Every structure is written in structure tokens, then in C-alpha cells.
Amino acid sequence: MNLPGLWDTIEKYLFPGLEELLGGELTNKEKEFVRICTITELDQFSHEFEWCGFGRPPKDHFNIVKAYIAKSVYNFDTTRSFIDFLKSSTKIRRLCGWEFAKQLPHESTFSRVFAEITASQLCQRIHEFLVVKHCGDTLVPHISRDSSAIEAREKVMSEPGAEPKAPKKRGRPKKGEIRIKEKTVVEKQVDRSLEENLKELPTHCNKGTKKNSNGYKVSWKGYKLHLDCIDGDIPVAGLLSSASLHDSQAAIPLAQISAQRITNLYDLMDAAYDSPSIHKFSHLLGHKSIIDHNPRKTGEKKIFDPPEKERYKQRSSVERVFSNLKDNYGGRMIRVRGHAKVMTHLMFGIIAITANQLFKTI
Structure with a gap:
């Protein structure tokens, strides 16, 4: 069912039936929660929590998935307070x-x-399903x-398995030396x-x-969330890295x-992404990159031409x-602590935002 048809079904039939x-x-929040659960088609993911005949049967797993979506919608900071x-x-x-x-489970x-x-990376797969189903067949103008910054309540760790880099050789190369x-x-x-x-x-x-x-x-302790968003303020891809990672490397x-997941025409980025390699890769994908110039070498900042300047305004999404x-x-x-759990926590919010913005674009 397309989004307008789904919207009509929810508004005309599902809400009155649920209210009865x-x-x-x-309430508005309850309606938002119902819309999110409907458009994400959570039922098709419920088989992952079915009992396979071994061990203790899983208790309320599918309900708990919905509860975590509701926790994100209601913006509760802890699970305990949300259970209350x-x-x-x-x-x-x-x-x-x-x-x-x-x-209610403990x-x-x-x-x-x-x-x-x-x-199981369930949240990432739900979000990918949403994006591919509702945006995959549409030509998207801008990404x-x-x-x-994502602040975390855990200890700072050194990079696992990191070895100190050998110092670069200083001075000019000797005669015949090739560096x-x-x-x-x-x-x-x-x-x-x-x-x-x-x-x-x-x-x-x-x-x-x-x-x-x-x-x-500004400094923080934790991680860095990287997002690609399309017109309509719809996030289509995301990844979580260490806080120290430079934006260009993601x-x-x-x-x-x-x-x-999608097909787009323009890639919009700020000056942190101004790298020849990023421009090149964008071109390889068949995109036009519009990246704010970083005058780190020349000292002179390039100015967008009028059409590029107008398109660059869309980056605020x-x-x-x-x-x-x-x-x-x-x-x-x-x-929560740890990269994987922090990403799952953020993905529940990203799923909610994606679902809401898809309905708003109807």
C-alpha cells in the first residue's frame, strides 16, 4: 500500500477502531506510536522472536521491541522510568x-x-526496510x-590493537632517495x-x-553519529564512530x-568534507558534489555560483x-554503554523520525 493510502486507512479506520x-x-503521542508501528510493518520481524522449541520460550520479546519504540517517542531517559x-x-x-x-516484564x-x-541489528534492518520501500524507487534531488557529537557515560578507551606510528623522516630527501x-x-x-x-x-x-x-x-567524551538525510528531513543512512574520527573519513x-538504498543527484556537505577523494567518489556514483570550500591551503575561499548556492541551502535538513x-x-x-548498544538506542529514535517524516511528505 502506498503512503497516502496507508495514511487514509490509519486515520479513517485504525484510529477509530483502537479508540473504541x-x-x-x-493522544497525539499515542497516534504517533501507532503510525510508526504500522509503517514499519513490525509484524514481519516478529518471527525472529518466536520459540523454536529449545530452551525457555521467549517472553514478550515482540512487545518489548514496540515498548522501546514508545520509549523513544515519549523521550524517556531510562527504561525503569518508562516501565513505571x-x-x-x-x-x-x-x-x-x-x-x-x-x-509487564522486569x-x-x-x-x-x-x-x-x-x-541482531534489528533496528538497522527495520530502518533500511523503511527507506528502501518508500524512497528506493524515487529519484532524490539532494543528500x-x-x-x-554523542556524549556517552563510559570510560575513554585507547584504540584496540593500535600501534605507535613510526616518525616521518625529516628534512629533504638525499640525492637519489625516493620517498x-x-x-x-x-x-x-x-x-x-x-x-x-x-x-x-x-x-x-x-x-x-x-x-x-x-x-x-567544544570537546566531549563518547561517539560521533554520521547521517545522510534527503529532502523532507528523512534520514536514509547512518553510522556511529569514535568521537575523534574526522568527518571526512565517514x-x-x-x-x-x-x-x-536510494538514487540521488547532489551530495551536499560542509567544508570538513572538502577532499579531492570525496569529490572523486561522488562523481563515480554519478552525483554532483556541492561541498563548501575549505581554504586551508590557498587561504582564499571559493564562492558558489548562484544555482549551487541555492542548492546548498538544503543542507540544513x-x-x-x-x-x-x-x-x-x-x-x-x-x-547504555558500548558502541553497538549506543547505536541501537539512537536507531530507535531514527526509525521514529524516518516514519514521521515519511508521513509528513505525503
Whole structure:
């Protein structure tokens, strides 16, 4: 069913039926939760939590997946506080699948299921399904690419298996000496597959520093979320790296992920991505890259021509997605630890934003 038809079905038939069943009018948040669960077609993923006949039958796993989506929609910072909320909120609890408050699983069960969701990368697959189904057959004008700081409550770690680099040979080469310039990380990524590029990205918790909108340096401990968003403020691809990773090193892996899901014309990025290799890779994908010039070498900043300047304004869509994620869908309140779990927590919010924005584009 297409989105307009799905919208009409939800508004005309599903909401009235649910309100009659639950005995009261649905709030805006409850309606938002129902829309998200409907468009994501969660039922098709429920078989992953079915009992296979070995061990103890899984308890309420599918309901807990829906509860984590609701937790993101209601912007709760902890699972414990959300369980307390479910005990007193009859309608949202029943929408998640529990008729009575005494049926709610213990917090430890929520935590165990969250670990299973993380291990199976369920959230990433749900988001990919959403993007491919509703945007995959559409020619998209712009992709806006950027990153944002994600603060975590865990210890800073050194890079696993990192070896100290040998110091570069100083001075001019001797007569007849040939020095081979090693390729940069971004230059190597152009000729690598997506799997190879993702494997090389650091994912441990460490410290990062970048300039804010006012030009001042800010530092944080944790990770960095990289997103590709299309017109309509719809995130189509994302990855989480160490906080210290430079934005440019995530551009090509992100472009590879997005290219598997959608077809676009223009890649919009800020000056942090101004690299010949990124321009080259964008061209290889058949895209036109519009990247703010970084005057680090020449000292002179290139000016966009009028059409490019007008298109570059669309890059603000990714900034709005980051703001929405952090203000309304749990992006500021990271209580889990470890790269994989932090990514799962953020993906619940990204799924909610994607579903909402898809309905708004109708």
C-alpha cells in the first residue's frame, strides 16, 4: 500500500477502531506510536522472536521491541522510568501488548531483549526496510551529510590493537632517495568495498573536539553519529564512530550505504568534507558534489555560483534531523554503554523520525 493510502486507512479506520477498543480518544503521542508501528510493518520481524522449541520460550520479546519504540517517542531517559509510566498509562501499555500492569516484564528482561536486538541489528534492518520501500524507487534531488557529537557515560578507551606510528623522516630527501607518499585514509577508501571501509573505522569510546556554529572549540567524551538525510528531513543512512574520527573519513562509507538504498543527484556537505577523494567518489556514483570550500591551503575561499548556492541551502535538513533526534527522541540521554548498544538506542529514535517524516511528505 502506498503512503497516502496507508495514511487514509490509519486515520479513517485504525484510529477509530483502537479508540473504541481502548475506551478513549488517543493522544497525539499515542497516534504517533501507532503510525510508526504500522509503517514499519513490525509484524514481519516478529518471527525472529518466536520459540523454536529449545530452551525457555521467549517472553514478550515482540512487545518489548514496540515498548522501546514508545520509549523513544515519549523521550524517556531510562527504561525503569518508562516501565513505571507503562504501569499507569493503560492505553499505551495495551498498544504495546500488555493488558494488565502485572504482565509487564522486569527491567532485567527489557535489558536482555535490548542486547538481543543489538546483536541482531534489528533496528538497522527495520530502518533500511523503511527507506528502501518508500524512497528506493524515487529519484532524490539532494543528500545532506554531516555528523554530530554523542556524549556517552563510559570510560575513554585507547584504540584496540593500535600501534605507535613510526616518525616521518625529516628534512629533504638525499640525492637519489625516493620517498613514497602514503595514501590518506580517505584516498584508500575510494578503492575499497563498504565492508572493508566499515571495518577500518574506529568505534571505541574516546574524546572528540570540533568547532561549534560560533567558531569555538567544544570537546566531549563518547561517539560521533554520521547521517545522510534527503529532502523532507528523512534520514536514509547512518553510522556511529569514535568521537575523534574526522568527518571526512565517514563520508565515503556513508555514500556507499546510501547508494545501496536510494538514487540521488547532489551530495551536499560542509567544508570538513572538502577532499579531492570525496569529490572523486561522488562523481563515480554519478552525483554532483556541492561541498563548501575549505581554504586551508590557498587561504582564499571559493564562492558558489548562484544555482549551487541555492542548492546548498538544503543542507540544513541534516541539522534539523540531529536537533530533532536530540531534543525529542532520546539522542541526548544515552544510558547504555558500548558502541553497538549506543547505536541501537539512537536507531530507535531514527526509525521514529524516518516514519514521521515519511508521513509528513505525503
